[in-house]
Amino acid sequence: MGASQKDFENAMNQVKLLKEDPGNEVKLKLYALYKQATEGPCNTPKPGVFDLINKAKWEAWNALGSLPKETARQNYVDLVSGLSSSSDSSSQAKPEADRKQAEYETVVMTSEDGITKIMLNRPAKKNALTEQMYQEIMLALEAASKDDSTITVLTGNGDYYSSGNDLTNFTNIPPEGVEAKAKNSAILLRNFVGSFIDFPKPLVAVVNGPAVGISVTVLGLFDLVYATDRATFHTPFSHLGQTPEGCSSYTFPKIMGPAKAAEMLIFGKKLTAGEAYAQGLVTEVFPDSTFQKEVWTRLKAYSKLPQNALRISKQIIRSQEKEKLHAVNAKESSILQERWLSSECMNAIMNFFSQKAKL
Numbered sequence: 335m336g337a338s339q340k341d342f343e344n345a346m347n348q349v350k351l352l353k354e355d356p357g358n359e360v361k362l363k364l365y366a367l368y369k370q371a372t373e374g375p376c377n378t379p380k381p382g383v384f385d386l387i388n389k390a391k392w393e394a395w396n397a398l399g400s401l402p403k404e405t406a407r408q409n410y411v412d413l414v415s416g417l418s419s420s421s422d423s424s425s426q427a428k429p430e431a432d433r434k435q436a437e438y439e440t441v442v443m444t445s446e447d448g449i450t451k452i453m454l455n456r457p458a459k460k461n462a463l464t465e466q467m468y469q470e471i472m473l474a475l476e477a478a479s480k481d482d483s484t485i486t487v488l489t490g491n492g493d494y495y496s497s498g499n500d501l502t503n504f505t506n507i508p509p510e511g512v513e514a515k516a517k518n519s520a521i522l523l524r525n526f527v528g529s530f531i532d533f534p535k536p537l538v539a540v541v542n543g544p545a546v547g548i549s550v551t552v553l554g555l556f557d558l559v560y561a562t563d564r565a566t567f568h569t570p571f572s573h574l575g576q577t578p579e580g581c582s583s584y585t586f587p588k589i590m591g592p593a594k595a596a597e598m599l600i601f602g603k604k605l606t607a608g609e610a611y612a613q614g615l616v617t618e619v620f621p622d623s624t625f626q627k628e629v630w631t632r633l634k635a636y637s638k639l640p641q642n643a644l645r646i647s648k649q650i651i652r653s654q655e656k657e658k659l660h661a662v663n664a665k666e667s668s669i670l671q672e673r674w675l676s677s678e679c680m681n682a683i684m685n686f687f688s689q690k691a692k693l
């Protein structure tokens with residue numbers, strides 16, 4: 335079977351994460367394969383002789399002749415995969431501990447006692463999610479889905495679980511790049527949430543402090559949510575001129591009923607950990623002083639349960655509504671793509687940075 339649209343989109347995102355410049359020749363190949371995969375054979379007039387860069391790009395695309403779109407997509411994915419592994423090869427010589435860490439800059443991934451822990455690691459910024467961080471979480475989830483651990487945990491370093499989307503993701507964009515930015519962000523969002531929908535093993539959120547925005551909404555896709563009593567749950571989408579994501583427009587009304595979901599998702603009501611527990615978003619709340627000890631003791635016991643039974647049970651539950659979740663995710667992402675272009679949203683983000691509107 336050839337590369338899927340999702341493999342192709344993942345490969346496009348991986349290109350942005352390459353640590354080393356792959357050089358002009360490879361960049362031209364990537365460009366040509368991308369055009370062929372998305373538009374088919376070269377269909378534009380040859381640029382003039384002095385337009386050197388566009389001429390080189392055109393020639394690379396044109397050289398692919400009538401290569402089918404699907405083959406171009408597969409070749410693009412293969413080329414990126416080769417680049418990613420060769421850019422990792424320098425780290426492969428390093429000791430095991432170093433190697434694991436070298437792959438990620440914004441998360442820390444560790445595996446012990448049958449539990450893989452993915453820890454968001456920008457404590458000074460309250461673990462706000464940059465584009466790099468979305469990518470690294472997806473890569474970490476992919477790795478966790480294939481490792482030999484039984485349970486996967488997402489948690490935060492420092493006093494916050496996460497303050498949600500890093501609002502700098504939407505700053506310093508030149509006017510002519512705004513639409514492309516919204517489109518790429520919607521693709522990234524859809525892939526990010528998709529990796530939670532598809533995650534095959536039991537997934538646990540260890541909510542070590544306040545959670546905001548997308549870090550709250552995706553909780554509806556976890557199997558267990560353990561929270562410290564210091565945690566709060568806040569989805570200030572309307573304040574930001576935005577709309578719900580993370581499948582919360584579907585999962586929250588199911589979990590807590592439409593009235594309580596509306597309070598959170600439309601009116602931005604911030605819940606305490608106790609309220610989130612009462613509404614079914616949180617599995618259990620622990621006193622902050624014993625939170626880490628109690629949670630990890632519990633998870634270590636769970637991780638000794640038969641691995642396949644856990645995984646299969648999760649998959650039976652998820653399979654009932656996987657298709658629905660993907661459809662909701664696609665819709666929410668496409669609505670947000672429009673929202674990000676609105677003056678309501680742009681003004682709210684500017685306000686945050688001018689310190690007028692801390693939420």
Ligand SMILES: CCCCCC/C=C/C(=O)SCCNC(=O)CCNC(=O)[C@H](O)C(C)(C)COP(=O)(O)OP(=O)(O)OC[C@H]1O[C@@H](n2cnc3c(N)ncnc32)[C@H](O)[C@@H]1OP(=O)(O)O
Pocket residue numbers: 458459460462463465468497498499500501502503519520522523546547548549570571574576579686692693
């Ligand atoms: C690819 C795109 C996908 C998009 C998906 C859609 C997602 C939507 C959402 O997640 S919406 C929610 C967005 N988040 C917020 O609106 C939270 C904004 N932050 C705050 O309101 C506050 O920072 C706080 C309440 C989280 C914490 O307040 P406080 O305790 O007073 O700390 P500071 O504000 O001083 O924060 C310390 C430091 O961190 C920076 N920071 C915190 N959160 C964010 C953020 N979300 N984006 C960017 N930067 C953030 C803050 O600016 C401070 O930086 P500084 O020390 O001043 O350099």
